Amino acid sequence: TPRVFSGIQPSGDLHLGNYLGAIRRFVPLQETHETIYCVVDMHAITVRQEPDDLRRATREVAAAFIAAGVDPKRSIVFNQSQVIQHAELAWVFNCVARMGWMARMTQFKDKAGKNSENVSLGLFAYPSLMAADILLYKATHVPVGDDQKQHLELTRDIAIKFNNDYRDSIAAQNAGDDEGAFFPVTEPLIAGPATRIMSLRDGTKKMSKSDPSDQSRISLLDDADAIAKKIKKATTDPAELPHDVEGLASRPEADNLVGIYAALSDKTKAEVLAEFGGQGWGKFKPALADLAVAQLAPMAGEMRRLIDDSETIDAILRDGAERARAIAEATMVDVRSIVGFIR
Numbered sequence: 202t203p204r205v206f207s208g209i210q211p212s213g214d215l216h217l218g219n220y221l222g223a224i225r226r227f228v229p230l231q232e233t234h235e236t237i238y239c240v241v242d243m244h245a246i247t248v249r250q251e252p253d254d255l256r257r258a259t260r261e262v263a264a265a266f267i268a269a270g271v272d273p274k275r276s277i278v279f280n281q282s283q284v285i286q287h288a289e290l291a292w293v294f295n296c297v298a299r300m301g302w303m304a305r306m307t308q309f310k311d312k313a314g315k316n317s318e319n320v321s322l323g324l325f326a327y328p329s330l331m332a333a334d335i336l337l338y339k340a341t342h343v344p345v346g347d348d349q350k351q352h353l354e355l356t357r358d359i360a361i362k363f364n365n366d367y368r369d370s371i372a373a374q375n376a377g378d379d380e381g382a383f384f385p386v387t388e389p390l391i392a393g394p395a396t397r398i399m400s401l402r403d404g405t406k407k408m409s410k411s412d413p414s415d416q417s418r419i420s421l422l423d424d425a426d427a428i429a430k431k432i433k434k435a436t437t438d439p440a441e442l443p444h445d446v447e448g449l450a451s452r453p454e455a456d457n458l459v460g461i462y463a464a465l466s467d468k469t470k471a472e473v474l475a476e477f478g479g480q481g482w483g484k485f486k487p488a489l490a491d492l493a494v495a496q497l498a499p500m501a502g503e504m505r506r507l508i509d510d511s512e513t514i515d516a517i518l519r520d521g522a523e524r525a526r527a528i529a530e531a532t533m534v535d536v537r538s539i540v541g542f543i544r
């Protein structure tokens with residue numbers, strides 16, 4: 202069976218972008234794929250996290266997976282640091298990937314800003330750990346938002362270079378597929394009307410956990426009142442909604458809100474505009490708020506219930522880690538021999 206892996210960082214408030222771009226899409230994949238969903242706590246510490254905040258955010262991400270409909274019996278749900286093979290494979294990949302590849306990553310450039318001498322070495326090497334997360338399980342598909350596209354291309358480059366660099370050793374260990382490859386070349390799953398949700402304050406900026414303005418994002422723990430208020434206050438241009446998708450072209454805020462409506466209602470943007478085209482924001486925003494509240498408020502309630510029962514969440518993560526470790530260790534047994542490490 203094809204295998205899916207995806208991870209979310211416990212690095213702050215989960216938001217609507219994380220939900221529509223990633224978490225919500227995890228659920229139907231359980232029907233067709235073997236699914237592994239990870240809270241990537243080792244990624245989170247590439248920027249400083251207070252230990253108590255990290256623990257709370259780790260449980261929050263696990264709770265979001267489950268409240269959204271991920272079944273921890275069918276899927277493997279765990280936190281990355283419990284499966285130490287992620288760090289072990291990341292080291293091997295640090296020695297396969299090139300400095301130049303990492304230096305081209307736009308997310309690193311954005312996060313480091315002008316101060317790149319003073320960010321952690323981990324932040325620079327982040328995509329190498331991400332490649333390890335995915336390839337440890339030989340995952341064939343990775344559902345993510347659009348912002349992760351470049352990192353997934355790098356994951357493919359690392360798999361290809363490892364397969365080439367160690368071609369003879371892979372053959373000698375009899376560890377390759379029909380083409381002699383050890384790692385698969387993973388396909389990103391980036392699709393639908395919500396691959397990149399933008400800030401509610403600025404239609405040119407991605408909705409993000411690290412945006413200092415709480416008004417810029419709908420948090421998955423927001424109550425009905427907060428969701429409705431943020432949508433009402435969302436920045437828009439004064440024109441009414443266009444009748445077709447072309448009319449959204451140079452209107453980033455309008456495009457974003459229509460995209461959110463489309464994703465939440467499982468419609469296309471064209472279908473949403475067929476209904477709302479020609480109407481003003483005074484009509485559209487309340488409809489969007491109702492839709493968002495109906496979908497998100499019950500999930501927030503379930504998340505809160507789960508977070509309060511931290512023992513249950515921790516037990517789910519431990520059980521998931523045990524199942525993940527079995528797969529991860531089998532891969533590492535091969536990797537160690539391929540590379541030439543004596544056991």
Ligand code: AQP
Pocket residue numbers: 208209210211212218219220221222223344345346347348349395396397398399407408409410411412
């Ligand atoms: N705005 C977004 N629209 C659609 N998808 C998004 N994702 C993140 N923001 C959006 C997707 O959510 C998953 C979680 O990614 P992550 O935890 O690694 O965080 P990130 O991509 O770095 O983005 P965040 O949540 O905004 O965090 P910060 O502010 O720390 O950068 C991924 O699948 C991502 O594509």
